[in-house]
Amino acid sequence: MDEINTFFDNTPLDGVAYVIVQHLSPDFKSRMVELLSRHSKLLVQEAENSMEVMPNHVYLIPNDKFMTIRNSRLYLTAKENEKAPHLTINTFFGSLAVSHGPKAIAVVLSGLGADGSEGLLLLSTKAVW
Numbered sequence: 658m659d660e661i662n663t664f665f666d667n668t669p670l671d672g673v674a675y676v677i678v679q680h681l682s683p684d685f686k687s688r689m690v691e692l693l694s695r696h697s698k699l700l701v702q703e704a705e706n707s708m709e710v711m712p713n714h715v716y717l718i719p720n721d722k723f724m725t726i727r728n729s730r731l732y733l734t735a736k737e738n739e740k741a742p743h744l745t746i747n748t749f750f751g752s753l754a755v756s757h758g759p760k761a762i763a764v765v766l767s768g769l770g771a772d773g774s775e776g777l778l779l780l781s782t783k784a785v786w
Contacts, residue, residue, distance in 0.1 A: 658692070660766055665697040665715070672712040675699070676731070678749045681720035683736050689717050706733040718745060725752035 661677070668675075681687060693715065694701045701715040704724055708731045710716065718724045722733040723745055746765070753761045 661693070662696040665693060665699070668697060668699065670698055670713050674710045674712055675715045676704070676710070676718075676724075676726070676749070677715065678718045678724060678746050680745060681718070683721040685720050687717070687720055693717070704731045704733065707731070718749075723748050725749060727752060727756050729756075 677689070677693075679687070679689070690701050690703050697715060699713050699715050701717070703719055704716040704722075708716070710726065710729045710731060716731060719733065721736055723736060725732045725734075725748060750763055753763065
């Protein structure tokens with residue numbers, strides 16, 4: 658949590674939107690919006706289905722959802738009750754690669770095993786070097 662707070666302590670109002678995808682238990686009620694709002698000049702909010710992504714905003718994934726992006730809108734779907742790990746980061750990065758390709762930037766601060774790896778590979782194939 659310290660790393661993300663430090664990041665947003667130093668993030669300017671420069672027209673960029675941020676989406677935070679965390680590994681959360683469907684039963685866990687996060688206070689991240691409240692906590693991160695103390696460290697950011699940006700508007701911090703929990704994502705809602707079909708919400709348009711706006712500049713100078715931070716969007717957080719709800720604890721019980723998968724999130725994708727398409728045409729600058731966030732889409733939420735329920736996590737199924739299964740024991741396998743939910744690869745929420747790969748799910749989001751995959752949709753980000755398809756939707757925004759070379760305009761997207763991805764940062765992985767930490768993750769569950771390899772979650773995020775496949776999504777980063779998809780993003781890198783769309784990147785402009």
